[in-house]
Structures are given as structure tokens and as C-alpha cells.
Amino acid sequence: MTNLEIARVFRQVAELLELQGEDHFRVEAYRRVANNIETTSENLLYFHDRDALRRIPGVGEGIAAKIDELIETGRLRYLEELQAQVPPGLPQLLEIPGLGPKKVRALWEQLGITNIDELEAAAKAQKIRHLPGMGAKTEQNILKGIERFRAHQERMRLGDALPYAEQLMEALRQAAGAALERIEIAGSARRRLETVGDLDFVATAADPERVMEAFVHLPQVSEVRLHGPTRSTITTTAGFNVDLRIVPAESFGSLLQHSTGSKAHNIRLRELAQRRGVSISEYGITDADSGDRLLAAADECEVYAFLDLPCIPPELREDRGEFEAAANGTLPHLLELEQIRGDLHAHTSYSDGACSVAEMGDAAQALGYQYLALTDHSPSLDVAHGLSVERLLQRAEEIDDYNAGQKRFRLLNGTETDIRADGSLDYPEEILEQLDVVVASVHTRFGMKREEMTDRIVKALDSGHVDVLGHPTGRLINRRDPYEVDLGRVLEAAKRADAAVEINAFPDRLDLRDVDARAAKELGVRLAIGSDAHHTQHLPLLRYGVYTARRAWLEPDDVLNTRSADELLRLLGKQ
DNA sequence: GCCGTTTTCGGCCCGACTGTTTTCAGTCG
Ligand SMILES: Nc1nc2c(ncn2[C@H]2C[C@H](O)[C@@H](COP(=O)(O)OP(=O)(O)OP(=O)(O)O)O2)c(=O)[nH]1
Ligand SMILES: [Mg+2]
Ligand SMILES: [Mg+2]
Ligand SMILES: [Zn+2]
Numbered sequence: 001m002t003n004l005e006i007a008r009v010f011r012q013v014a015e016l017l018e019l020q021g022e023d024h025f026r027v028e029a030y031r032r033v034a035n036n037i038e039t040t041s042e043n044l045l046y047f048h049d050r051d052a053l054r055r056i057p058g059v060g061e062g063i064a065a066k067i068d069e070l071i072e073t074g075r076l077r078y079l080e081e082l083q084a085q086v087p088p089g090l091p092q093l094l095e096i097p098g099l100g101p102k103k104v105r106a107l108w109e110q111l112g113i114t115n116i117d118e119l120e121a122a123a124k125a126q127k128i129r130h131l132p133g134m135g136a137k138t139e140q141n142i143l144k145g146i147e148r149f150r151a152h153q154e155r156m157r158l159g160d161a162l163p164y165a166e167q168l169m170e171a172l173r174q175a176a177g178a179a180l181e182r183i184e185i186a187g188s189a190r191r192r193l194e195t196v197g198d199l200d201f202v203a204t205a206a207d208p209e210r211v212m213e214a215f216v217h218l219p220q221v222s223e224v225r226l227h228g229p230t231r232s233t234i235t236t237t238a239g240f241n242v243d244l245r246i247v248p249a250e251s252f253g254s255l256l257q258h259s260t261g262s263k264a265h266n267i268r269l270r271e272l273a274q275r276r277g278v279s280i281s282e283y284g285i286t287d288a289d290s291g292d293r294l295l296a297a298a299d300e301c302e303v304y305a306f307l308d309l310p311c312i313p314p315e316l317r318e319d320r321g322e323f324e325a326a327a328n329g330t331l332p333h334l335l336e337l338e339q340i341r342g343d344l345h346a347h348t349s350y351s352d353g354a355c356s357v358a359e360m361g362d363a364a365q366a367l368g369y370q371y372l373a374l375t376d377h378s379p380s381l382d383v384a385h386g387l388s389v390e391r392l393l394q395r396a397e398e399i400d401d402y403n404a405g406q407k408r409f410r411l412l413n414g415t416e417t418d419i420r421a422d423g424s425l426d427y428p429e430e431i432l433e434q435l436d437v438v439v440a441s442v443h444t445r446f447g448m449k450r451e452e453m454t455d456r457i458v459k460a461l462d463s464g465h466v467d468v469l470g471h472p473t474g475r476l477i478n479r480r481d482p483y484e485v486d487l488g489r490v491l492e493a494a495k496r497a498d499a500a501v502e503i504n505a506f507p508d509r510l511d512l513r514d515v516d517a518r519a520a521k522e523l524g525v526r527l528a529i530g531s532d533a534h535h536t537q538h539l540p541l542l543r544y545g546v547y548t549a550r551r552a553w554l555e556p557d558d559v560l561n562t563r564s565a566d567e568l569l570r571l572l573g574k575q
Numbered sequence: 576g577c578c579g580t581t582t583t584c585g586g587c588c589c590g591a592c593t594g595t596t597t598t599c600a601g602t603c604g
Contacts, residue, residue: 023576024587025576025577025586025587026576026577027576028576028587029576029577029587030576032576032577033576033577057577058576058577058578059577060576060577060578061576061577062576062577063576063577097602097603098593098601098602098603099601099602100601100602100603101601101602102600102601102602103601103602132595133594133595133596133599133600133601134594134595135594135595137593137594137595138594138595141593141594187604198604200604226591226592226593226603227592228591228592228593229591230590230591230592231590231591231592231604232592233592233603233604243604245591245604258589258590258604259604261604263588263604266588266589267587267588267589268588269588270588270589271587271588273588274588275581279588279589280588280589281588281589281590282589282590282591283590
């Protein structure tokens, strides 16, 4: 059982309780714990006792016992009891935008509606308007909501979201002209979360009304969901929601802080404020008793400063220890893109890349790098034109020729060797020993059992020839789940072997993910950031790996490729 | 259901928009 599966169980419990009219805070307790379990790196299977479980925030006596039951039996009787009390199609109604627990419960109890089809029929037959608090508009909104539910979009990858956000901001600047003063992206995109559910913009305006009008009339808009004086929400033609909030300039920092979130972070911050007798909102800070405004933050850091905290970087705002670190003065000095000296994962046209050795080298230099590791695929990966030993040697000559003409840059002669099903590497030892950088990755047999996959990867690391474990979980965001593996044991093996583990920066991968890279650091394992470029144009995607590294609390020393070429090769034992 | 330098019981963030309602409940961010 994976942490994600356990998290899903508790989300189901939350929904079922909610539909029975259970206390909101009890429901939210299950949701909160589900989020915290999903973002726990170590598999709960390997937590040895209840005390260890209870160190997960939000896990108390009751939930620890339920996790135990899930791990021991794969089932949760409490969930089954709740399921017996609620029609199976009912929880799905909660996913319809505009429908929450109160309305769904009323529809169920008073009209006997138990699934989406029945809901649609009731709305069309105009039966819903007779319920208290509902009317003809409610029926229309339910029908629209069902359409939206059926057209439901998955979360957008950050790599798509950030460029799209830039485009939208530019479009709005054009459309609103001088009426728009300042606009920034907030929400999960600003926190650089690997996927984003929507785009959240915050702005100030000389003429807020005009800006709102311009926003809801952008050509990219397919539907206006909300349209108020300080906040509007639109759906784009691509089916994606975009929020815009506007506040007076003196409150911009308060709004940016609020809209950057995360929700959990905001709640923690506001609780800290409460204890000091003040109240934080997106407009500023007020005295909890008198309501007098004490601060309107033009800069978001003023909000933290008011609570005697240093400013917390957006990437850390997840309520995963950043408040404790801020209070202790132990916030990390996060990695910056400018500190990256080179890229440790790239392909050329020798394997499945699109560009030549020289083209990749030139492009890396244009980015200001001191080195680029060319890590083409190995023989058994014939779909990716893996290099035979002969071709590998041929490429080495081409790399030498290229380097001969360079003063402050070098191409590193590397490989991304396949970790074969039996855990062996895909080149003879004497070949691997000649290479500057050996990245080793799993590309086949993703369906292996957890133990088998773990043994496979550990064996590869134990060979002593691996410098970097490539994309360690094999996931493709929105397309392929990570393979099942005991990451804790893999990280221990990497530590023993003095191998780094990769943050593969390609936006489809981001592998390791943030919380796993953080666990690696905490175990004392070094990270390597690689773009996995298959084209010169992919090289700049490395920045997404830096974002993930920042979300993992990484500092420059934790990352292999903040080192100079010489230092890097020394660390890898190549000099 | 969880949690505690003011609590082991009694709180649990705060505000915008909509549609229904004559003052607010529900939903969402
Ligand atoms: N104080 C407070 N702020 C919230 C709440 N819900 C959302 N926010 C703030 C923090 C969020 O980052 C921000 C934007 O809300 P979203 O629902 O778009 O969440 P976010 O962008 O973090 O994640 P997403 O990828 O869109 O699902 O609004 C809440 O319940 N309370
Ligand atoms: Mg968002
Ligand atoms: Mg939003
Ligand atoms: Zn690969």
C-alpha cells in the first residue's frame, strides 16, 4: 500500500463524513492528514510503531490506529461502514463545481438523488427549484457544473503553466493599458509546485473596474465564472481556470502573501497571528479586538516581519516546518539558478537527442555553464538508439575534439546507462571506468514488485560505478505513476556508494519530487540536477529542477553541479 | 479528529461572490 493510496482512503472518509453532515473540523482533520501522508517521503509501511506515525502532523491516536489497520489488513472497516451508509455515486457529486456537502445532502435526502445522471435529470425536470435555498438559477448552475465536471481537466504541469501565465499577463497588460499598475503570478505557480490546478494573479490598478472588464473580455476567455469588483475567475479556451484579484496598492504585499499560500501555510500564519491578538487577511493586519488596522503590507515580507519572522521563500510555504525554521533562524539559504555551473544529463543525436555534440556544447556555453555532461543511452535501450561501445568511443573522440578548442568549458564524456532488469549496468566495467559521468536509470520493466525493483536499483548502486541515479522513481507527471520502490533503501544504498541521486528537471518528470529530494538531503545524499535535454532548446528547462530543489530545502552545497568542473570530477573520483 | 509557553477541553483563518434570502448560507480561494 502506497502513501497515496492511504491518503485516498482518508479523503474518502472525509467526503463520506461530510455527506452525513459531520462536523466540519472533523472532516478537515481527515483532509489535512491525507495531504500530509501524501507528501511524506517514506512509505508508511516502514514506520515501525504508532509513535513514529504520530509524528506526522495531524496523526493522533485515532488515525494512527486506522493507518495501522490499513497497513496490516489493506482495509479500513471504518471506511466500509461509512460506505454502507452512503450511495456509491454520491461522493462524486461533490466534484461538481458549485456543489458542496450541504447541497448534495439536501438533494439526496429530499429528492433521493444518488448519482450524477439522476441529478441531471432532476435539474432538467425543474425539480430542484422547490428545495429551500435553491431556485431556477441553481438548476442552471448545476447543469453547467455537470458539463464542467465532464470536461474536467487534469492539473497543468508547471512547465506549461509558467509560460502560459506570462502570455496571459502580457495580454492583460495590452488590453488594460495604463489602468493596470502591477500584476504578478501567485498561488501554486509562484510556489513552483510541480503541477498547478489554476493560475492565480494578483494586481493593483489605477482603474480596477477597467482592469476587471479587460480581464473577463480577453480573447483567451471561454467562460466567466465569477465577476466581482475585487476578484474574477475565468475559464480559458484551453479549459483552465484563472483567478484575478485586485487590491489597493498599499495592500499589495498582503494580497500577494495571501494568494501565494499555500492554504495550510496561511492557516498556520493566521493562527500565529491570532495568538498575538491580531488578525491577518489579504488586506493587512488588524487588532483582533478593536478591528483597527495595524498594517497594510505593500511588501509581503512585512507580514512576516510583523510576527517577528524572517521572510519565508514562496517555495517553502507548505507548512512543512518552515515556521519552526523561521522562528529558530534556521531557514535554508536556498539554491539559486545562478549557482548552477553545469548540466549533468543531456542526450545528443548519437542516441535519441536531436542535436549534435557541438551544438549541445555551444548551447551550454551560451547559458554560461562550465560543463555539460553528454549522457546518451546505452545499448539495451535500442528504441532510443543506445550507443554500442564502438559508438561510445567514437563520440568520445568527437568530445575530445570539441574540448580541444575550449578554454573555460568542457563537455563531459558520460552515459545514461540502463539499469537492466537484473540490476546490472549496460556497459563493461572497464568502459564505465573511463567515463567522466555515469548516470544510471531504470527504463524497462516498471511493473516489478517493490522488493524486486528495490533490489535491482540497490545492486546497480552497489556496483560502485554509478555517479548519479537518474530519474529515481520513473514517473511521468499525469501519464505514468512512479514504479513501486522502497526509496528509503535506495537512498541508503546511494549514500553507501557515495552516489548522487538526480532531480531530473524535465517538466514531465521532476524526479525526484520535492519531498523525496528533501528526504535525500536529510539522509546526507547529494543531489544532481539534470535537464535530460534531447535538444539544445531543452537545456534551459534545468530551471525547473532548481525550483524542485528549492522546494526540497536544498542549499548550494547539497547539489553536485554547483561545483566547478574540476571539483566535480574530484568528487566523482575521476581525477 | 487533533492539539496545547495562556488550555487535556474547547477551540479550530478569513474574506469574496452568488443566489437566495429580507439578513444570510453555501461554496470557494
Ligand atoms: N487563508 C486562506 N487562503 C486560502 C484558502 N484557500 C486558498 N487560499 C489562498 C492560498 C492559495 O495558494 C491561494 C490560491 O488558491 P488555490 O485554490 O488556487 O490554491 P493553489 O494555487 O495553492 O493550488 P492549486 O494548484 O491552484 O490547486 O489562495 C483558504 O481556505 N484560506
Ligand atoms: Mg491556484
Ligand atoms: Mg485559484
Ligand atoms: Zn532516462
